[in-house]
Amino acid sequence: MSDTRIHRTVSADGTEIAGRVQGQGPPLVLIHGGIGDGDIAWEALLPHFTDRFTCYLPSTRGRGLSGDNPDHSPPRLEDDVTAFVDSIGEPVCLAGWSGSGAWVLGATAHSRSVAAVAAYEPGVVSVMREDDFARTRGTLERMGVATADGLLVDAVRAFAAWICTDNEIAALEETDFYERWAGCVPAMLRFVQQDASYEGPRSTDPEVLGTVTAPVLLLRGQQTALGTWFADSTQHIAQHVADAHVRELPGLGHFAPVLAPESIANQLISFFESVRQQAPTDSYTRRFTPAAPAG
Numbered sequence: 001m002s003d004t005r006i007h008r009t010v011s012a013d014g015t016e017i018a019g020r021v022q023g024q025g026p027p028l029v030l031i032h033g034g035i036g037d038g039d040i041a042w043e044a045l046l047p048h049f050t051d052r053f054t055c056y057l058p059s060t061r062g063r064g065l066s067g068d069n070p071d072h073s074p075p076r077l078e079d080d081v082t083a084f085v086d087s088i089g090e091p092v093c094l095a096g097w098s099g100s101g102a103w104v105l106g107a108t109a110h111s112r113s114v115a116a117v118a119a120y121e122p123g124v125v126s127v128m129r130e131d132d133f134a135r136t137r138g139t140l141e142r143m144g145v146a147t148a149d150g151l152l153v154d155a156v157r158a159f160a161a162w163i164c165t166d167n168e169i170a171a172l173e174e175t176d177f178y179e180r181w182a183g184c185v186p187a188m189l190r191f192v193q194q195d196a197s198y199e200g201p202r203s204t205d206p207e208v209l210g211t212v213t214a215p216v217l218l219l220r221g222q223q224t225a226l227g228t229w230f231a232d233s234t235q236h237i238a239q240h241v242a243d244a245h246v247r248e249l250p251g252l253g254h255f256a257p258v259l260a261p262e263s264i265a266n267q268l269i270s271f272f273e274s275v276r277q278q279a280p281t282d283s284y285t286r287r288f289t290p291a292a293p294a295g
Contacts, residue, residue: 015061038065168253
């Protein structure tokens, strides 16, 4: 990936958050999921965006170009995203995938810089059913063992077997996916471990989702693994945000941003451009207008 330029900011606890910037047009911030980083997660979609948007590709702490910090709890990862979007200095469109669905929704709830937000198959832990939870727990245990033995590629394979369909796995086997994404495993495991032990308020709580006033696009593949969980998560979010748009995409699985990028890109472009084309008196402008000083 070419180094067009790098945008840097500092999260609330002093951790540096950075990402590459490519393209021309209004800002679009793309946030990687629980696994991956800013350089690799959206690589396949980027060519579809750069003639329309200035694409920002940050990594949360411990990944990519960003600094690290022992605290990878949900609020800190949301702080990373919030700090980054606020530092751009103008209204942004924001997109997340999978594990980052909660982070981008949290940033949207706490920032006035987000004009519209989209998430592809966001996961809400609180609505995961027991059978999926047991399978998830087993996968994380296998990933942990492989990582402790230094077998990061094996850890990625265990992850893929959990969340990908057989067709997706076969397609990924024909690429260098496992080797390229292996370096992201340690940060993912820290995120998952701290997410599991965290007992405070979450961005996916109904009370927080109720404060999200920006338009929200929720995408889900109809052929995805863990389909019940992603359907329940989508329904939960849509029930509590003010302006939800839900779309199911035929034939796609969880790794569609890598394996079917044009389909995802078309949905995101259509949604974000429709928001931008609304009258300037709508929420796109009002959300970013600073509040008048008291008194």
